[in-house]
Amino acid sequence: MAGDVEHPDSESYSSGGISSSEKGEKRLLFKLGLSFFLFGLINNVLYVIILSAALDLVPPSTPKGIIAFCNIAPALIAKLGWPYILKGKIRYTRRIFGCCLLSFIGMLAVALHESLYSRLLGICLASFSSGLGELTFLQLSTTYNPAAIGGHSVGYWSSGTGAAGLVGAFLWWELRGLGVEVGVGISSVLPFVIPLTYFLLLPRPVAFLDPTTSIVYSALPFDDPGIPTTDTSEESSLLENEPKSESVFLTAADKWRLLRPMLFKYMVPLFCVYLYEYTINQGIAPTLLYPVPSPERYGFLSKIIHSVRDYYPLWQLVYQTTVFISRSSISLGIPPMSIRLLPLPAIAQLAILITLACESAFGIFSEDHEGRSIAFVFVLISIEGICGGLAYVNVFYRINQERPDPSTVENEELAKQECEFKIGSLGFADSSGILFASLLAVPTEIELCKLQVARGKLLCQGL
Template identity: 30%
Template sequence: MDSEDSEDENIEFNLDSGLNEVVPEIKRNLVGFWLLGLFNNFAYVIMLSAAHDLLRENANQDEIEPQPEIGSADNETSPILYSNNTGRDCNPVSTGAILLADILPAILIKSLAPFLHLPASLKVSVVTILAGASFLIVSFSHSNLVTYTGVICASLSSGLGEVTFLSYSHQFHPMVISAWSSGTGGAGVLGAGSFALLTHLGLSPRTTLLLMLVVPVGMFLTFFFLIKPSSQGHAEDSVPLVLQEETELGSRMTFQEKLGSMRGLLRYMIPLGLVYFFEYLINQGLFELLYFPKSGLTHSQQYRWYQLDYQMGVLVSRSSLHWIKIEKIGLLALLQFTNFIIFLLQSIYWVSSSLWIVFLLIFLEGLLGGAAYVNTFYRISMEVETRRKEFSLGIASLADSTAIGLAGFVSIYIHNLICALPINNSSFLA
């Protein structure tokens, strides 16, 4: 950041001055963007948290007559049809399959949305409808095909929402980037936490999903009735959203300019993508293989608490921008790769019998991923010229989504490979 740039100095001053010194209008927008981050990522998180349960229930329903009661929170009294002769407790389908359904449509929508000039109000309306449909479809599904359809709706919703809200943030005070990132971290904790808690209390996974219909309603109300462009952003408060977008058409980047800008964004996108690639190899390729039978928790319960632990790390680091800023995202990628190797060795050889060590490493994994996300988008918001900022913030979100999609494919291969291996150290698994 150039020290001679008065605008950047003013932004830095405001960022370091704390929430108590910003104007009430900006506070309102900070709360609004925190809620938008929360609501936007909620469906995505819930689908990943429920992945093990949904695949398990669908597998049991395909094999058992009569079908098991859905009212049972875990359905773990049913025979373990998903084990194999290696002694490992494996679902026939990796949770990486849910991940692919939860991310590939998001990649598609994120690739197209920055090139389309549609009113933000229209895009947000579509986002809320898709989110609501995802909860309804999955909650009433009894087959993998229908389940995947619901997850795809969640993916389209979160993908379109992320690129829309990140692009729209250029009309607000720069601190909304931090608020948005913190809200997405909150979605992880509240989403994974509420799912783990409600199912632990006895609600079935599918009933729990129905309760989440309050989330898209909250998103709709927040966008249309809470936030408004800040006087310190790049648009005047008195200009309506649709007119605002129309008056900016003349200064919008051409298609060729957008393609050219993407080359300059690679220095932000590649390190972020690497962090997320290794992160989701762990989450969807290895989490379900880290089963400790002596812990007192069922396999499904362990998976849910792994997801919550990870999301807590994400929340902490995505909320840390006010206190610490990281420029070397490549270092975070190296640390995440190290984390992946540790988890890979644990899932194959069971080198540690301590569930608490695994919880600690999962929390660290979440810290690294959240830090990479918030610092990458903060740097883009501060370093990219104003005219290119809207497009850059939107298209850069492709980095993590594309990496997650690649990780989904690889995680299925890793799951099948490890599940075919005999357990070499079963002394504490018996």
């Protein structure tokens, strides 16, 4: 990515032939990538910790699905409310402080209160903060120019969100022995990493601007009152000639004009991917159970699976690992998918959902070959995770790259708000897919278990 921003007139080092400008650009890109990776990791890790701790947070008689609902519905409200309802300039500093405090208070409520309603309220606060945080950082990525720098930000943000699945599950595995009060209490300090990263590590957008361009609005997210800026006199004079941004905002008609072409190009594929993916994870995967492999026939598998209850955590580990790898594809240098190929992950997910449902209900292989069935499910869930991660990173990358032609921009603040709205409006698609999947998962799991019992496979009844 460093090669996307060149300054050929910079002075070169005599030893390595690397110019001081190129070295500085690489350092800036590293700090930018690390910052957005940390944003994605910390913003999403609490969501994973809550899901991992579900069994410990509610009484045995309480359906665990209520945790999943409280962990996604408030995030959906945040993603629906902020881009669609609120208007005007985004105050990034205020949002980030607000998200940090909401997450901290929510996790403390979970840790310090044993009441079910207090814990559910805390989960809702943390969920709302996570949804608003995802919206905020994706919008922040659009303020970095040129577009290649914004894509760099999205790639590392996506990688961080993928890593959150693995890190969150591992953290709770290590902390659960301390109990909910101490384990969740320790987790509550994690959100403070975000403002520290924002102020101490994240490069300002103005650091990446081409000196020859007049587009300077990318410096604005850091111009909140009381936050010092480092604008040059030339940039300041340009900003002085800009109209007051407080009076500039997108109308409802503007937002619908921007949203309409994105519905089938971006939002429907993303919704379908998450609908199918989470239906598999929450409704089908819990029923993909087989006898415990014997050491005589399956030496390796027998070391991993010691009881029937080990299958579901194994499928989740496979899923989270492949999601992390695929969400990191752009940050690893793999070219992004073309826009016309974006529906393919959703089509593949649907095929996987149908195949795994048939495997659960009827069994594709004979029951005396559970090794084949386990390997078959392993491969399909790996592909599921890869498709889900590729859909996420590529959809947000592509929408990030849709920037206006600077020569046609009449109002820079309005153009900035259009980019922010477009990427912010997409979050509604994935969260609504997850929410619908959580409603489908319960009857799916029940029906699949009934079909298994009807053919004499009783493993799902013993969980």
